[in-house]
Amino acid sequence: MSSKTPQTASDQATFSDPWINSATVDPSSNNDWLDTSATEISSEHFNIMAPFQHKLIPFDSWVTHAIDWLVLHFRPIFQGVRVPVDFILNGFEQFLVSMPAPVTILIFALLAWQLAGAGIGVTSFISLILIGAIGAWSEAMITLALVLTALLFCILIGLPLAIWLAHSERVTRIVRPLLDAMQTTPAFVYLVPIVMLFGIGNVPGVMVTIIFALPPIVRLTILGIKQVPADLIEAARSFGASPRQMLFKVQLPLAMPTIMAGVNQTLMLALSMVVIASMIAVGGLGQMVLRGIGRLDIGLAAVGGAGIVILAIILDRLTQSLGKNSRVRGGLWYHSGPIGLFITLFARKWARKSSCDNNVQTDK
16 A cells, blocks of 8 residues: 655645746745736835835726726627728738739739829839749738728728818817827737737738828828918808818818828828738738748848838829829829820821711712
């Protein structure tokens, strides 16, 4: 009959935790970095000469309880918000990823030629070929889908909000601190509440990008509307323009360059958020950069970074060209580029045909 010797508490801890090191563990030590008891508010040792040795306001606890309360009571609502974002994102992603690369390159090159000129069209053509040549085509298309989805929702949310704020100083005073907080809060701070409310993946990545990139389009749209000359507004009123006509036929057209500058800044901020959003399992070029950093693979990280830079240059030139008016372009947008070339050739052909028909009728 074998006898069992009782195990002490330290022996049980050693067998229950295989990672423990008995040579370095000090049972009397209270300096565990996971132990938050050291940061609790202590009013017994309050020193008026050093009042901030201990926290006086438990802001972290308030935020934690607020997020937990939102998750407990409003999680279905936040999951419902995912539906339209997921629908738009899947549409962009399937369209860009499933389309053959030569067709995509040709479409983007023609679009850049139409909007920004032949030089930008050729540059876009060469740049997109370069993205595919370095092995980042599919990731670039995923990133482009993420950025376009975020940009679309920023426009849909930002423009109506900016129009409202431009015509209401009281609401502007209320919303301006919120815009300041959205624009100055570090991007990493958005990740934790977004993950708790929306989960991980591409859709939460779009949500955090929308929050981060929304303020510029709101601010610059307000600025553009308020910078419309007062004499033009008075002239429109003297001709009996309604508030809707004043907005859509006077204020927004004149503010369009400033609005497009806001769209450009929103687009650049969305691209800058790509790498940070990859930390919550967002795919695309940012995921390549994150994997390269994790593996110390400088080549992989450089490929992802180069793809982001090339996309940023192409999209920046396109959005800048959209902000130019017809005088700067030298005419209407459809009078140049491939559409203008097609119209010119068709007009000449139609004119020759009409001339031949007229000559035939004259001979008869």
